[in-house]
Amino acid sequence: MKATIAYIEEPPFGWTESNQATGADIELAEAVLRAIGATHIEHHLTTFSELLPGVEAGRWDMNVPLFVTPERASKVAFSVPVWAIGDGFLVRAGNPKGLNSYASLAERNDARLGIIAGQVQHESARASGVSEDQIVIFEEQSDAIDALRSGKIDAYASTAVGNRVLAGRIGGSVLEAIEHDTGTDDKQALPTGAFSFNKNNGRLLKAVNEQLRLYLGSPDHRIGMSKFGITYKEIDPVLVREAKLT
Template sequence: MTSRRDNRTLIRKGAALIAAVLLAATTLSACTKTDDEATTLESLREKGTVTVAFANEAPYSFEKDGDVTGGTIALHREVFKRLGVPNLKGVKTDWGGLIPGLNAKRYDLVSAGMSITPERCGQAAFSVPEINYTTALMVKPGNPMNLSNMDSVKKSGAKLAAMTGAIEADYAKELSIPNTMLVKDQQSGIDAVNSGRADVFALTAVSLKYAKDNTPGLNVEVTKPFIAVINGKEQNPAGATVFRKQDTSLRDAYNAEVKKILSDPAEYMRILGPFGFTKENIPDPSLTTEQLCSGK
C-alpha cells in the first residue's frame, strides 16, 4: 500500500518535471524569437557598432595592418556614421559562407560588393546597386594562351580558377567550362596562377587590377576588362550591400542614406576612389535591385 509520504514525493517529482518542461519550452520559444527578430537601426544605435562580414577581397573589403578596410568598408563606415552608428566591426568569412552566416545572425550585413542575382535574392535582401563592374582575367606573363574573355577560356581548354560562390564561378558553370578550380578567396586564386596550378583566374577587373598594382613581385598579367556574355546576353553585374530578408527597415534606412552618395560623383569618389574605384563604377540610376533580382 502506498504511503502518504510516497504520494507527496511523487507529486513533488511530477511538479518538478512539469516545471522543467515548461522552462525548456519557454527557453526554446525565446531563442526562436531572438533568431527571427529583425535587426533594426535603433538596435545598432544602442550598441554603437555595426558588424559586417567581408571575404578579404581587395579592394572591396580586406584586412590590412590588422584592420578591415576597402571600398565597401569605407562606404559602410560613412553611411552608418551618418545614421548614428559610429563603429564598424569586421568578420572575415569565406565567400561561399557570407549569406549563410548572415542568415545565422553572425553579423548584421555583408560588405563585399556582392552581385545581385536572382538566386541570391531568394536567400537575402539587397540594397540599391552600389558598384557597377566588369570582369577580367589574371594570366601568366605574356598571356601565352591569348585569353581575353570567358569564351576564350572555354575554347582554349585553360584551367580556370574562380572563387566558390562568386559570379565568375556562375559564369563558368553556365558556359560549361571544364577544368574549373574553385578557390576559397582572392589570394588563393592569385596563388593558383602564380604557382602554375591554374592558367587563369577570373574575378572583377577592379579586384585583379588592385592586386596587380599593390602586390610587389607578383609576376602575372591582367587582361583588359570585359562584359561576360551568357547565352547571347550581356551580363550587367552590380554589387550591393546584403541584409537578412527580415531586416527591411534597416535596409530601407541604409538605402535612403547611400542614395545621397550615389547621386554625388564627387562624394562617391572621395569615399571609394582611394581604393581604385572610378566614376565608371557608379551604377546607372535607372538600374534597380528589382530588375537584377528578376534576371532582366
C-alpha cells in the same frame, strides 16, 4: 546604435591591414552607417561561402556588397546597387595562352580557370562553354593567386577592377589583369553589387537605402572610392539605373 559588417579578403573592396578592416566597400559602409546613427561599427572577417549564411542566420547585420542574383535574393535582402563591374582575368605576365574571355578559355582544353567557391564567375564561365574539368575551385583568393603564380591554373576569374588592383600590387612583371572582351559597350548590362541583410532586418535596410540614395555619386563618395580605383566607370551605371527607377 551598433552595427557589424562582414567582409572578405578581396582588394580593393575589403581587406585587413595592420589588424584593421579597410577597402572601398568598408569605407562606403562606414560612411553610410555613421550617417544613420551608428556609434560603434564592428568588422567581421569571413570567407565568401559564409557571407550569405552568416547574415541570413543573424550572426552579423550586413555584408559588404556582392553581385545580386535571383538565387541570392531569395535568401537575403539587398540594398540599392552601389557599383556595376564586369569580369576579368588575372593571368601570368604576357598572357601566354591569350585568354581574354571565358569563351577564349573554353576553346583551349589545356587552360585551367581558378574561381572562388560560390562566386558568380562560376556560372558565367559555364554559360560560356568552360567545362567543369577546366575549372579549379578555391575557398580563398590568396590560394587562387598562389596557384596562378605556380602555373597550376592559367587564369583567375574575378572582377576587372579587383584584378587591376591585384596586378598592381603584385607587379606587372609577374601577373597581368585582362578585362574581358565582351563584344559590347553597353555599360548598362554590367552586373551590379549591393549590400545584403537578413530579410527580417527591414529597418536597417530601409535606413541604409535612404542614405545610399543621398550619398552615392556625391563628391565625397567619388573621392573616397577613387582612392581604391573605383571610378565613374563602376559608379555611374548604377546611378543611371536608379534614376530610371525613380
